[in-house]
Amino acid sequence: MTKVTPEREAILAAIPYLRPLPARELRRIAARATVRDVRRDERVFEEGAPAEGLFVVMAGRIRLVRSSRGGREQILHTEGPGATLGEVPLLDGGGYVATAVGAEPSRLLYLPRAAIVDACRRHPGVALGIIRVLARRVRTFAGLVEQLALKDLTARTAGLLLTESRAAGRRTFDLSGTRDEMAARLGTVRELVSRSLGRLRTAGIVRVTRRRVTILDAERLAALAEGLAVRGESH
Amino acid sequence: MTKVTPEREAILAAIPYLRPLPARELRRIAARATVRDVRRDERVFEEGAPAEGLFVVMAGRIRLVRSSRGGREQILHTEGPGATLGEVPLLDGGGYVATAVGAEPSRLLYLPRAAIVDACRRHPGVALGIIRVLARRVRTFAGLVEQLALKDLTARTAGLLLTESRAAGRRTFDLSGTRDEMAARLGTVRELVSRSLGRLRTAGIVRVTRRRVTILDAERLAALAEGLAVRGESH
């Protein structure tokens, strides 16, 4: 509930789909916003809970998660500074799609629903911007479904490493989280991530320490990610 | 490429998010639309292909699918009359998210991209309507991910039966497709669907013939769908 209006305004101005708004309106929205800090592993909101506003990540990283009784979690996506959470329930009136938890200590901005819906109505550009955000999410979810439904763990692991490497822009990079977190992204459990990485390592495809990974054979890694089982690679 | 303008107009008027458009504009769009018929199993478009328009299902049913080399398919969703396909690429400029194939002989209307984007810009209600469509899709995809990542086949099968039953509005209903199609919805293969249904049958939870299903014990079926393994049900 800190009062840092100028900072808040800067944050809002950085959200792509609010660009079409005149400064005056941005300021009005910023004035009605509140700030919230969350600790690592603290829940921001729960799947299904009623939503009355939009969250903007100011700092840190937030994981969007579905979980099963028995404690297993599946990460749907992770969002960092500048991203918004909760567009879906904001605009279709339902509850939150997933549970949000801090992947690290984070600061969020909370915008009341009415302000945004208003902006959409008066500035078609805003609505189109939100459409793009949702479209992107549909794409990533479709990708996730494909991975889970038709690729085995080796392929998914290979894919994850390629993604991370691409994001880092180098072939040596640090893994984003613990084995547990990787498992939650890959739809499996800690132990199998270990084994999977182990196999890639002994096959000479990557070098792996606890956090650091180097891709040695990008070709083969890509082939694996494509789902080509490496039959005839043994011995 | 048949010319049935009045029918086309009626179809467009039935699309929820085009309601805000005045009749004059609807007519203009209808005039620029073309009709396309597809046979069962014919592809309408391929995942990744560039998209320059929006499809509207006039009659029949279209499956949206991702497939792996090796021929396994995962159905993302199925759309019937009144639904639209391809909103995502239309509005974010990318390729189609999935491959569309006729689940049965179907008739589609094709609307050129410019007409729709235009309508969004001039009528915020249209954009908000599309947002609702995308929001719905995000929800169903999130559900699919959850099913695939954290429920076993028994739970998913139970869930499917409950969904179908609810859709039919009765506890006796016909299954939507072949075992193969069910498998593609559930993220598995023909044989396992057979076995899974077989287990539910011998447990006295449902009655099953090739097409017809009757739910005998909705409670237990729901419990299974929740993912509670039925430990202690054997012997």
Add this chain to the structure above:
DNA sequence: GCTCGGGTGTGACTTTGGTCATGGATTCAG
């Protein structure tokens, strides 16, 4: 009627995924 072909159910087997238990490494507070 019969045949043919797609759709199904089942058994036997392989492979993959998941669980449990254990020991080693790493980090960090005191």
Add this chain to the structure above:
DNA sequence: CTGAATCCATGACCAAAGTCACACCCGAGC
């Protein structure tokens, strides 16, 4: 430095998913 708390790797085992082969059912079309 030392102990506690994590995190990680790995072996042994168990359960679920997937494959292959085959026999059957049943409706469409001679």
